[in-house]
Amino acid sequence: MSDTPAITVNRLSKQFDNVEVLRDINLTVNKGEVVSILGSSGSGKSTLLRCMNWLEQPDRGTIHIGEERIGIDDQTQQPMSNKQLARIRERVGMVFQSFNLWPHLTVRQNVTEALLHVKKMSKEEANQIATTQLEKVGMLEKQHVYPITLSGGQKQRVAIARSLAMSPEVMLFDEPTSALDPERVGEVLAVMKQLSQEGYTMVVVTHEMEFARAVSDQVVFLEKGKLIEQAPPEEFFTNPKSERVKQFLQTVRQ
Ligand code: ADP
Ligand code: MG
Numbered sequence: 001m002s003d004t005p006a007i008t009v010n011r012l013s014k015q016f017d018n019v020e021v022l023r024d025i026n027l028t029v030n031k032g033e034v035v036s037i038l039g040s041s042g043s044g045k046s047t048l049l050r051c052m053n054w055l056e057q058p059d060r061g062t063i064h065i066g067e068e069r070i071g072i073d074d075q076t077q078q079p080m081s082n083k084q085l086a087r088i089r090e091r092v093g094m095v096f097q098s099f100n101l102w103p104h105l106t107v108r109q110n111v112t113e114a115l116l117h118v119k120k121m122s123k124e125e126a127n128q129i130a131t132t133q134l135e136k137v138g139m140l141e142k143q144h145v146y147p148i149t150l151s152g153g154q155k156q157r158v159a160i161a162r163s164l165a166m167s168p169e170v171m172l173f174d175e176p177t178s179a180l181d182p183e184r185v186g187e188v189l190a191v192m193k194q195l196s197q198e199g200y201t202m203v204v205v206t207h208e209m210e211f212a213r214a215v216s217d218q219v220v221f222l223e224k225g226k227l228i229e230q231a232p233p234e235e236f237f238t239n240p241k242s243e244r245v246k247q248f249l250q251t252v253r254q
Helices: 045-051 082-091 107-117 123-136 152-165 182-197 209-215 233-238 243-253
Strands: 007-016 019-029 034-038 060-065 092-095 170-174 201-205 218-223 226-231
Touching: 007 045, 019 045, 019 226, 034 045, 034 209, 045 170, 045 201, 082 092, 092 152, 107 123, 107 152, 123 152, 152 182, 182 201, 182 209, 209 233, 218 233, 218 243, 226 233, 226 243
Parallel strands: 034 201, 034 218, 092 170, 170 201
Antiparallel strands: 007 019, 007 060, 218 226
C-alpha cells in the first residue's frame, strides 16, 4: 500500500482548439517527493497541474491520486459525481500565482472557512487547525487582519496555510512566487522548503532554479506539451541530456 505513488499520470493528452497542449505525458510522483516542473511559457505546465485536480479534463490518459483514478469512476467508468470530485480535490491542495484569498474574510476566517462549511468541523476544531497552520507559515500574528492589508508574500503564505488546513495528501503549486516583489519571494520559498522537509508531497511549477535544484527530488522539463527530460536535480542541472534543456539552462544562467 504505502509504496503506491501519490500521483500517477499515464499517457495524458489534452487539446485546446485542436492544438495539443499536452502530449502523452507520463509522470510518477512518489509519496514525500518534491517534483519541480520547468519549461517556457505556454509549454503546458499549468494545464498539466490543473489536470491533476480535474480543473482541466484531459482528452486521453489517466491520472491516479494514490490508488483512485480521478475524473472517471473506476467501478462504473462514468464521470465522477461532483461529490466524488470534491472529495478528491480535498486530497489535492492547490496554490495559485494569484493567491485567491477571500477579501471579505480575515486571515483566520480564510483558513477556517472550508473546514467549517466543507468539512463541517466544529468551530473549536477549525480554529485549532487554523492556529497550527498559520503558525507554521509565520502568519499567526496577522490572523485578525483582512488580506488587503498584507504584502503579496504574506498573502501567499496565508493561501498555503489555507490549503494545508484541509490536510491534503499532495500539494500543487503553480508559480507561487511569480506575482511577488523580488524581496518577498524568499519568504514563500522558505515555507515551501520547510514543507518539503516535513515530508509533504509537492508538485511545483516554478522559474526559481535555485529552489528547484535545492529542494526537488525530480526535475521535469516540458516543451510544447511534451515531457522531454526528467532527472534528479544534480543531473538535470549539470548534465542535461537534451539540447533544448542545455539551451534553456544557458539562458536562465545569463
Ligand atoms: P504554461 O503554464 O506552461 O505557460 P499553459 O498550460 O498555461 O502553459 O498553456 C499551454 C497552452 O495551452 C498555451 O498555448 C495556452 O495558450 C493554451 N491554453 C491554456 N489554457 C487554455 C484555455 N482554457 N483555452 C484555450 N487555450 C488554452
Ligand atoms: Mg502557467
